Amino acid sequence: xxxxxxxxxxxxxxxxxxxxxxxxxxxxxxxxxxxxxxxxxxxxxxxxxxxxxxxxxxxxxxxxxxxxxxxxxxxxxxxxxxxxxxxxxxxxxxxxxxxxxxxxxxxxxxxxxxxxxxxxxxxxxxxxxxxxxxxxxxxxxxxxxxxxxxxxxxxxxxxxxxxxxxxxxxxxxxxxxxxxxxxxxxxxxxxxxxxxxxxxxxxxxxxxxxxxxxxxxxxxxxxxxxxxxxxxxxxxxxxxxxxxxxxxxxxxxxxxxxxxxxxxxxxxxxxxxxxxxxxxxxxxxxxxxxxxxxxxxxxxxxxxxxxxxxxxxxxxxxxxxxxxxxxxxxxxxxxxxxxxxxxxxxxxxxxxxxxxxxxxxxxxxxxxxxxxxxxxxxxxxxxxxxxxxxxxxxxxxxxxxxxxxxxxxxxxxxxxxxxxxxx
Numbered sequence: 001x002x003x004x005x006x007x008x009x010x011x012x013x014x015x016x017x018x019x020x021x022x023x024x025x026x027x028x029x030x031x032x033x034x035x036x037x038x039x040x041x042x043x044x045x046x047x048x049x050x051x052x053x054x055x056x057x058x059x060x061x062x063x064x065x066x067x068x069x070x071x072x073x074x075x076x077x078x079x080x081x082x083x084x085x086x087x088x089x090x091x092x093x094x095x096x097x098x099x100x101x102x103x104x105x106x107x108x109x110x111x112x113x114x115x116x117x118x119x120x121x122x123x124x125x126x127x128x129x130x131x132x133x134x135x136x137x138x139x140x141x142x143x144x145x146x147x148x149x150x151x152x153x154x155x156x157x158x159x160x161x162x163x164x165x166x167x168x169x170x171x172x173x174x175x176x177x178x179x180x181x182x183x184x185x186x187x188x189x190x191x192x193x194x195x196x197x198x199x200x201x202x203x204x205x206x207x208x209x210x211x212x213x214x215x216x217x218x219x220x221x222x223x224x225x226x227x228x229x230x231x232x233x234x235x236x237x238x239x240x241x242x243x244x245x246x247x248x249x250x251x252x253x254x255x256x257x258x259x260x261x262x263x264x265x266x267x268x269x270x271x272x273x274x275x276x277x278x279x280x281x282x283x284x285x286x287x288x289x290x291x292x293x294x295x296x297x298x299x300x301x302x303x304x305x306x307x308x309x310x311x312x313x314x315x316x317x318x319x320x321x322x323x324x325x326x327x328x329x330x331x332x333x334x335x336x337x338x339x340x341x342x343x344x345x346x347x348x349x350x351x352x353x354x355x356x357x358x359x360x361x362x363x364x365x366x367x368x369x370x371x372x373x374x375x376x377x378x379x380x381x382x383x384x385x386x387x388x389x390x391x392x393x394x395x396x397x398x399x400x401x402x403x404x405x406x407x408x409x410x411x412x413x414x415x416x417x418x419x420x421x422x423x
Contacts, residue, residue, distance in 0.1 A: 024225035026144050029217050033140045034133065036218020043132040050118070050125035057118035060104065060111045069097040090289045100283035108275040109268065117265035124258035131251035134423045136216065141233065141414040141423075143213040148227055149407040150206035153400055157199040160396040163371075164192045167388055170379060184385035191389045235350065235413040243420075247339035250421035256332040263325035270321045273314040276306040342419035350412035356405035360398060367391070367398040 034040065077092040104111060168188035174180040214223050247253060281301040289295055307314065371391040377383030417423040 023228065025228045026141065026231045029140050029144055029213065030137055032217040032219065033136055037136050037216055038218065040129075040132060040136055043129050047122070047125040047129045050122040054115075054118040054122045057115045060114065063101045063103040065099070065101045067097075067099040069095070071095045089291055090287075091291065094288040096285075096287045098283065098285040100281060102279060102281045105278040105280055107277040108272045110272050110275075110277075113265045113269040113272075117262045117269065120258050120262035120265065124255045124262065127251045127255035127258060131255060134251060134418055134421070137423050138414055138418040140213070140216050142411050143209060143216055144227065144231070145407040145410050146209040147206065147213055148229060148231075149403055150202060150209045151227075152403040152407075154199065154202040154206050156396050156399040156403065157195065157202045159399075160392060161192065161195045161199050163392050163395075164188060164195050164389070167375070167378075167385070167392065168192055171385055174381075179381055180385070187385050187389065191392075231410075233410050233413040233417070235409075235416070243340055243343045246420035246422075247336055247343065248421075250339055250419070253332070253335055253339060253421070256328070256335050260325070260328045260332055263321070263328045267318070267321045267325055270314065270318040273318065274307055276304050278302075278304055339419060343416065346412050346416035346419050350409055350416060353405050353409035353412055357402065357409060360402035360405050363398040364395075364402055367395040371395045 071093070072095075073093050075092075077088045077090050079086045079088045081087075168185065171180060171184040171188050175182055175185050210224060211221055213219075214221050279302075281299075281303070283299045283301075284296060285299070286296040371388075371394070374383050374387045374391040378385060378388045414423065
């Protein structure tokens with residue numbers, strides 16, 4: 001038994017990473033991801049770009065002011081004929097300048113529809129970013145519990161290696177005493193090699209899980225911390241809640257609804273393309289010309305503009321807007337149905353995982369007792385080596401299934417919160 005404890009300690013120490021950080025809770029990981037996750041940093045630009053688009057559209061509410069200047073050189077100046085005499089009306093070389101302010105007084109709602117459309121897109125982008133944060137949080141939770149799970153599975157695999165190593169020692173002693181055949185030792189060697197391969201695979205999974213968690217939280221790839229094994233996800237709301245109402249709180253559903261609202265405004269904007277537009281214009285035009293009395297002309301205009309024909313581009317734009325709105329309606333229905341599916345799936349997974357936990361807890365006790373009995377039977381020469389090795393495999397399998405059920409339940413609870421828009 002002393003050899004067993006020593007082997008177990010050696011294997012556990014070998015699993016310790018080279019560099020460890022401070023204790024790391026799930027809340028710490030979520031906070032680090034919110035600040036450093038590369039995908040979130042990229043997604044944050046969408047809402048900023050949408051905000052600038054909204055500002056561009058809102059610029060139509062203000063007058064437009066244009067200014068220009070230049071210098072013209074003519075081959076011959078323009079002249080008029082009066083009673084057979086030609087009189088020049090301008091200089092052959094002259095400078096000119098002008099400034100105008102124009103403003104659309106009324107365009108039958110096109111400008112307002114454009115502004116509201118961009119505002120809806122801006123709000124949709126904001127909700128989309130919130131959904132990205134929720135999705136990132138879910139990925140961090142899954143990776144966090146994956147690290148804990150693979151750590152426990154590596155520990156169970158290490159215990160199996162230590163147990164088989166101890167069994168091999170006992171078999172070697174009994175073989176040297178002549179009470180068992182060499183087959184028992186060879187069988188233990190084969191099982192030990194298999195257990196070591198399993199341990200290596202578990203360590204690799206554990207290492208890869210850490211790499212994923214570090215990527216999601218924006219940490220260095222070689223960072224390792226001590227995770228809180230008592231961490232649980234709030235699962236009080238897994239039952240007794242209307243799924244349809246919960247799905248409506250999801251940020252991606254709200255984003256889809258806002259995009260649909262923007263599509264409605266886009267249809268409205270294009271539907272009124274052929275209606276007239278009432279505008280005003282104030283201007284000052286200066287032309288260098290000492291042959292006329294007024295070189296600077298000030299003007300004020302109140303006018304109406306209307307598009308008579310544009311090669312059917314307006315009609316095509318209107319049809320395109322209608323089709324985009326129809327597609328968005330289908331996309332919204334799909335998102336709502338998918339949300340309900342995610343909620344139902346997560347609830348089922350959580351319920352099954354809870355039952356698996358209850359079953360595996362008793363299975364661990366039974367497998368440990370079975371291992372103890374078969375080990376004693378073998379040492380007393382009334383059992384076989386195969387029975388001991390099978391009992392060790394069953395014990396490891398029971399612990400593996402228990403750890404997987406334990407963390408599957410936590411992940412399912414997190415998925416449930418995410419599907420309901422509460423993460």
